Amino acid sequence: MAAPQLKLIYLDHHYWRAECARLALFMANVPFEDARMGYEGMYSSGALTFGTFPALVVAGKGVLNQTQAIARYVGHLTGMYPSDPFLAAKCDEAIDGLTDVSDLITDTMQERDPKRKIAWRAALVAPDGRMTMQLGILNGCGCR
Structure with a gap:
């Protein structure tokens, strides 16, 4: 087809x-x-x-x-989406996880003060930041 x-x-x-x-x-x-x-x-x-x-x-x-x-x-x-239900769910999990990361950045767009926006984003990517944690998990490093 x-x-x-x-x-x-x-x-x-x-x-x-x-x-x-x-x-x-x-x-x-x-x-x-x-x-x-x-x-x-x-x-x-x-x-x-x-x-x-x-x-x-x-x-x-x-x-x-x-x-x-x-x-x-x-x-x-x-044909790249798995037929195995668990593996398919893992694919969905990765896409949903990336969406969560995107939402973190989208939230910062409401901040109009450039210095505060930079600080907010810096906190997200700091070693203990939420984005660092989420990307680490998606990358399989086990960061928590």
């Missing part, structure tokens, strides 16, 4: 939210349109169902939003 026509919509930069789908599609030789654009282009595309990005337009079916759903769909499409 041929893969559906796909269009991945995201900003023109390398951030894990779109990269996980881009890499899987590329590695599996699944053709897709890599639509990199600015915020205005994304919002005017009509594909941001939840007002969030990335978005994956699947011809003949509709649009997927939310990184986790896109990653899982592309994983199934490319």
Whole structure:
């Protein structure tokens, strides 16, 4: 069965939210349109169902939003998503863990004072910082 026509919509930069789908599609030789654009282009595309990005337009079916759903769909499409329920859950755990890390940075965007924002972010990446801990766990180092 041929893969559906796909269009991945995201900003023109390398951030894990779109990269996980881009890499899987590329590695599996699944053709897709890599639509990199600015915020205005994304919002005017009509594909941001939840007002969030990335978005994956699947011809003949509709649009997927939310990184986790896109990653899982592309994983199934490319054969990279495990059929073993435990291993599949471990994949989901990694994607959810990366989402938690992204949320830590997103929270800092509300701070308008540059010095306080820098201090907040520095605390996140300090040796005992929340981001350091979460990335360490995802990396398998056992940091707690």
